[in-house]
Amino acid sequence: MPVPAASPLRSLPAGLFALICALSMPGAEGHSQNRTITYLDPQEHTNLYPPAGGFYPNGGILSQITDRLTWQDPTTLEIRPWLATDWSMNEDDTEYTFHIRPGVTFSDGSPLDARAVAQNYQTYGKGNPALHFPVSEAISNFDRAEVIDPLTVRFHFTHPAPGFLQATSVLGSGIVSPGTLQRSFDELGTATNIIGSGPFVVSADIPGKEVDLSARKDYNWGPENRPARAKTDQIKILVVPEDSIRVGALLAGQADIIRQVEAYDEEQIRHAGYSLHAPSTRGVNTGIAFRPDNPLVADIRVRKALLHGTDRQEIVTVLYSENYPLARSVLSSKAAGFVDLSEKLKFDPVLAGQLLDSAGWRRGENGLRYKDGHPLRLGIHISLPHPQNKTMLELVAQQWRRLGVELDIMSGSAAGVLLDNLDPQRTPLTVSEVGRADPDVLKSEFFPKNRDALLQKGGQSNKVQHFQDETLNAMLLDIASRTDRAERLKQVVAVQEYLIDKAYDIPLFEEPQVYATSPNLTGLGFEAVGRPVFQNVELNRP
Amino acid sequence: MSSFRHVCIQLIRALLILWGAFTVTFFLLQMMPGDAVMVRFMDPELGLSPEQIEAMRVLYSGSSSPVFQYFHTILRMLHGDFGYSVQLGVPVRTLIEAALPVTLRLAVVGFILSLVWTLLIAIGASLLPARPLRQIFQAIPGFWSAIPLYWSGIFIIQVLSFKLRLLPVVGVGPWEGTILPALAVSLPIAAPQAKLLLQQIEETERLPFVMAIRTKGASQRSVFFRHILPNSVTPCLTMAGISFGELIAGAIVTETIFGLNGLGRLTRDAVSGQDVAVLQAVVMIGATGFVAANLVVDLLIPLINPSLRSSAGWKETSGS
Numbered sequence: 001m002p003v004p005a006a007s008p009l010r011s012l013p014a015g016l017f018a019l020i021c022a023l024s025m026p027g028a029e030g031h032s033q034n035r036t037i038t039y040l041d042p043q044e045h046t047n048l049y050p051p052a053g054g055f056y057p058n059g060g061i062l063s064q065i066t067d068r069l070t071w072q073d074p075t076t077l078e079i080r081p082w083l084a085t086d087w088s089m090n091e092d093d094t095e096y097t098f099h100i101r102p103g104v105t106f107s108d109g110s111p112l113d114a115r116a117v118a119q120n121y122q123t124y125g126k127g128n129p130a131l132h133f134p135v136s137e138a139i140s141n142f143d144r145a146e147v148i149d150p151l152t153v154r155f156h157f158t159h160p161a162p163g164f165l166q167a168t169s170v171l172g173s174g175i176v177s178p179g180t181l182q183r184s185f186d187e188l189g190t191a192t193n194i195i196g197s198g199p200f201v202v203s204a205d206i207p208g209k210e211v212d213l214s215a216r217k218d219y220n221w222g223p224e225n226r227p228a229r230a231k232t233d234q235i236k237i238l239v240v241p242e243d244s245i246r247v248g249a250l251l252a253g254q255a256d257i258i259r260q261v262e263a264y265d266e267e268q269i270r271h272a273g274y275s276l277h278a279p280s281t282r283g284v285n286t287g288i289a290f291r292p293d294n295p296l297v298a299d300i301r302v303r304k305a306l307l308h309g310t311d312r313q314e315i316v317t318v319l320y321s322e323n324y325p326l327a328r329s330v331l332s333s334k335a336a337g338f339v340d341l342s343e344k345l346k347f348d349p350v351l352a353g354q355l356l357d358s359a360g361w362r363r364g365e366n367g368l369r370y371k372d373g374h375p376l377r378l379g380i381h382i383s384l385p386h387p388q389n390k391t392m393l394e395l396v397a398q399q400w401r402r403l404g405v406e407l408d409i410m411s412g413s414a415a416g417v418l419l420d421n422l423d424p425q426r427t428p429l430t431v432s433e434v435g436r437a438d439p440d441v442l443k444s445e446f447f448p449k450n451r452d453a454l455l456q457k458g459g460q461s462n463k464v465q466h467f468q469d470e471t472l473n474a475m476l477l478d479i480a481s482r483t484d485r486a487e488r489l490k491q492v493v494a495v496q497e498y499l500i501d502k503a504y505d506i507p508l509f510e511e512p513q514v515y516a517t518s519p520n521l522t523g524l525g526f527e528a529v530g531r532p533v534f535q536n537v538e539l540n541r542p
Numbered sequence: 543m544s545s546f547r548h549v550c551i552q553l554i555r556a557l558l559i560l561w562g563a564f565t566v567t568f569f570l571l572q573m574m575p576g577d578a579v580m581v582r583f584m585d586p587e588l589g590l591s592p593e594q595i596e597a598m599r600v601l602y603s604g605s606s607s608p609v610f611q612y613f614h615t616i617l618r619m620l621h622g623d624f625g626y627s628v629q630l631g632v633p634v635r636t637l638i639e640a641a642l643p644v645t646l647r648l649a650v651v652g653f654i655l656s657l658v659w660t661l662l663i664a665i666g667a668s669l670l671p672a673r674p675l676r677q678i679f680q681a682i683p684g685f686w687s688a689i690p691l692y693w694s695g696i697f698i699i700q701v702l703s704f705k706l707r708l709l710p711v712v713g714v715g716p717w718e719g720t721i722l723p724a725l726a727v728s729l730p731i732a733a734p735q736a737k738l739l740l741q742q743i744e745e746t747e748r749l750p751f752v753m754a755i756r757t758k759g760a761s762q763r764s765v766f767f768r769h770i771l772p773n774s775v776t777p778c779l780t781m782a783g784i785s786f787g788e789l790i791a792g793a794i795v796t797e798t799i800f801g802l803n804g805l806g807r808l809t810r811d812a813v814s815g816q817d818v819a820v821l822q823a824v825v826m827i828g829a830t831g832f833v834a835a836n837l838v839v840d841l842l843i844p845l846i847n848p849s850l851r852s853s854a855g856w857k858e859t860s861g862s
Contacts, residue, residue: 047631189631207640208803240801249712252704414814449591
């Protein structure tokens with residue numbers, strides 16, 4: 001629109017602009033050292049009962065306000081002391097004894113001692129039906145906790161529990177005050193009700209909008225890489241669902257750290273001189289799992305055809321960035337026991353076509369494959385928590401269409417999706433992924449009593465007619481209960497090979513959690529599965 | 543006397559509508575497949591076994607029948623107790639107390655802005671001296687209603703906040719944080735109102751009495767403000783009442799874009815989590831907003847438009 005050059009209309013907005021600028025940014029330059037740090041998360045937190053800490057927004061809060069018995073070094077994956085100074089277990093891993101560090105207190109002043117730890121694990125290991133607390137996924141075979149002396153606690157297990165030591169380091173095992181666990185589960189969605197011993201304390205929680213954290217000045221019991229109190233006094237966690245607004249707010253200086261940067265925004269952020277962080281979630285890679293109970297994918301030739309008919313490299317190149325490495329197995333290459341199976345995962349459309357032909361799926365006139373008049377049409381639900389999941393599935397659909405296979409991409413309400421995902425007839429395919437830095441993660445994803453990604457008979461769903469893989473289940477149980485580490489990792493390798501040989505899963509990429517920070521911010525840390533740690537975060541003068 | 547009766551009838555009707563809304567939503571929510579307990583505890587992040595999930599369901603719902611729960615819920619709500627959100631682990635009351643002021647602020651500011659736009663458009667389209675200028679104003683409603691809120695919201699933020707840096711969008715106070723979203727939401731609300739007002743003005747202008755006044759030599763401006771505008775606003779007010787109700791029921795898109803924790807966002811999350819307690823409370827608040835806005839409009843119209851006073855028993859009191 002043409003505007004006359006020197007009209008008074010032009011100077012009015014300019015003057016107003018200068019005025020508002022002067023008002024809205026008073027002395028922002030002056031005291032950046034102790035300025036509140038603003039962190040933007042796309043989602044609001046839900047229930048903060050620590051075993052529910054797997055949900056990213058929950059993990060982002062819990063990892064600041066709770067400590068765990070042990071700390072898992074994110075690079076070596078070794079288990080190191082934290083609240084526990086040392087520990088021992090019996091021969092068959094059915095008894096673990098921990099010595100608690102003296103002098104640790106919860107933020108309400110009560111002592112963190114053997115009694116408090118025992119109460120936490122009793123609740124996480126057994127649940128508390130009266131208060132609606134479910135049991136923790138990370139702790140299996142738990143029997144009871146025993147207080148030996150004020151600073152020594154022993155846990156008893158009904159069966160060997162070799163994964164337990166690592167389980168004491170995960171976010172879901174954060175220690176909270178006995179008072180917190182006397183509240184009902186329904187009250188733990190209010191962040192101020194969670195009393196931990198971590199470097200920060202929740203000072204305010206506005207539902208759906210904001211959680212404010214303030215540093216504990218007396219904190220000196222952190223793990224070895226960050227023993228002292230937090231470097232910043234105040235952190236403000238804000239919920240900003242819209243991607244472009246989080247990125248824009250960061251670049252406009254309205255925020256310091258943002259979570260969930262999509263691959264297509266990375267270039268823009270890097271170009272502006274901002275930093276990207278992409279810690280791996282180190283567990284089961286993002287992929288597509290089959291439900292062989294559905295007759296369409298019961299034939300291993302069909303599953304193999306789809307495995308080799310998926311151009312995984314194209315998916316990673318077209319949609320993602322170098323922060324999303326191509327999967328070389330079901331497990332992340334940064335996970336313990338990883339084995340490189342790239343040779344078995346090659347893109348080979350010719351082989352795929354032959355396999356489908358031999359399985360009796362013939363191309364019809366429209367290019368789709370039919371058998372007994374039925375098309376090869378497979379349903380899958382979009383999995384919202386995963387980066388660009390819808391676009392990714394659309395690309396897979398294009399690739400499969402060339403094979404003559406139709407991928408039916410569905411979406412729906414949370415309950416609808418859950419119900420559909422329990423019915424192998426409606427969803428012969430599902431998006432799979434779990435983040436946990438322990439070999440137990442394979443059991444978590446595939447064992448029928450756990451997440452049951454393949455939907456086996458006697459597992460999570462009562463809609464399954466007959467599919468069951470006893471060989472796989474026995475191997476998974478073996479991982480969870482074998483005490484010798486080397487033997488255990490050998491079994492982990494065997495399971496990965498078995499899953500690919502049976503073509504139960506098409507691993508696509510290693511999922512990172514991508515964060516961006518402003519150029520003058522330092523010290524952002526991550527725990528083993530990519531949740532942020534704000535303890536050493538600080539703003540330096542630009 | 544009869545004006546009192548009129549108000550009473552309107553009030554009773556409003557209460558009946560609220561009760562109906564409650565009953566319908568209660569049973570519709572009961573009929574939905576799945577429930578909040580399932581969504582919460584089947585969450586793969588928790589990794590519970592089917593037996594454990596079933597145990598949780600029994601713990602939450604007990605064995606009471608839907609009819610018992612219906613009366614139980616009504617009684618609880620009348621006491622101001624809305625229960626707990628199974629998804630979030632927070633009393634529903636706390637959620638509403640946080641969300642309602644946000645939405646009300648957005649609705650009131652956005653609504654007032656939309657009325658300002660409507661009037662400005664009407665005045666511009668009727669009184670501006672040059673015909674092309676008037677035509678530009680006449681085209682605005684159509685143009686605004688064609689802009690998706692999603693786009694205009696992001697555009698407003700990108701330009702006003704990120705490029706010109708007039709106002710931050712994140713981490714601002716409640717009133718500062720209302721300005722930009724209210725601006726965004728006011729445009730699509732103003733568009734149909736302005737369109738309707740322009741049509742009405744056009745019709746009123748053709749009425750014989752307007753011609754008569756004109757021929758007596760009244761100025762264009764005084765005819766417009768004294769006669770045309772008052773005789774054209776009635777349908778526009780009814781529509782404004784409806785759009786205000788819509789604003790209360792939740793500007794989901796605006797709230798998502800601007801990161802506001804209002805009722806719209808709360809509703810969206812409650813729907814996706816099948817959080818029945820939250821949904822029931824939100825529906826009641828939305829219904830109350832609609833009913834209250836329409837009640838106010840019903841009672842206001844006779845005060846503004848003289849020709850309607852004779853009906854509905856307002857004649858007697860109109861002089862007092």
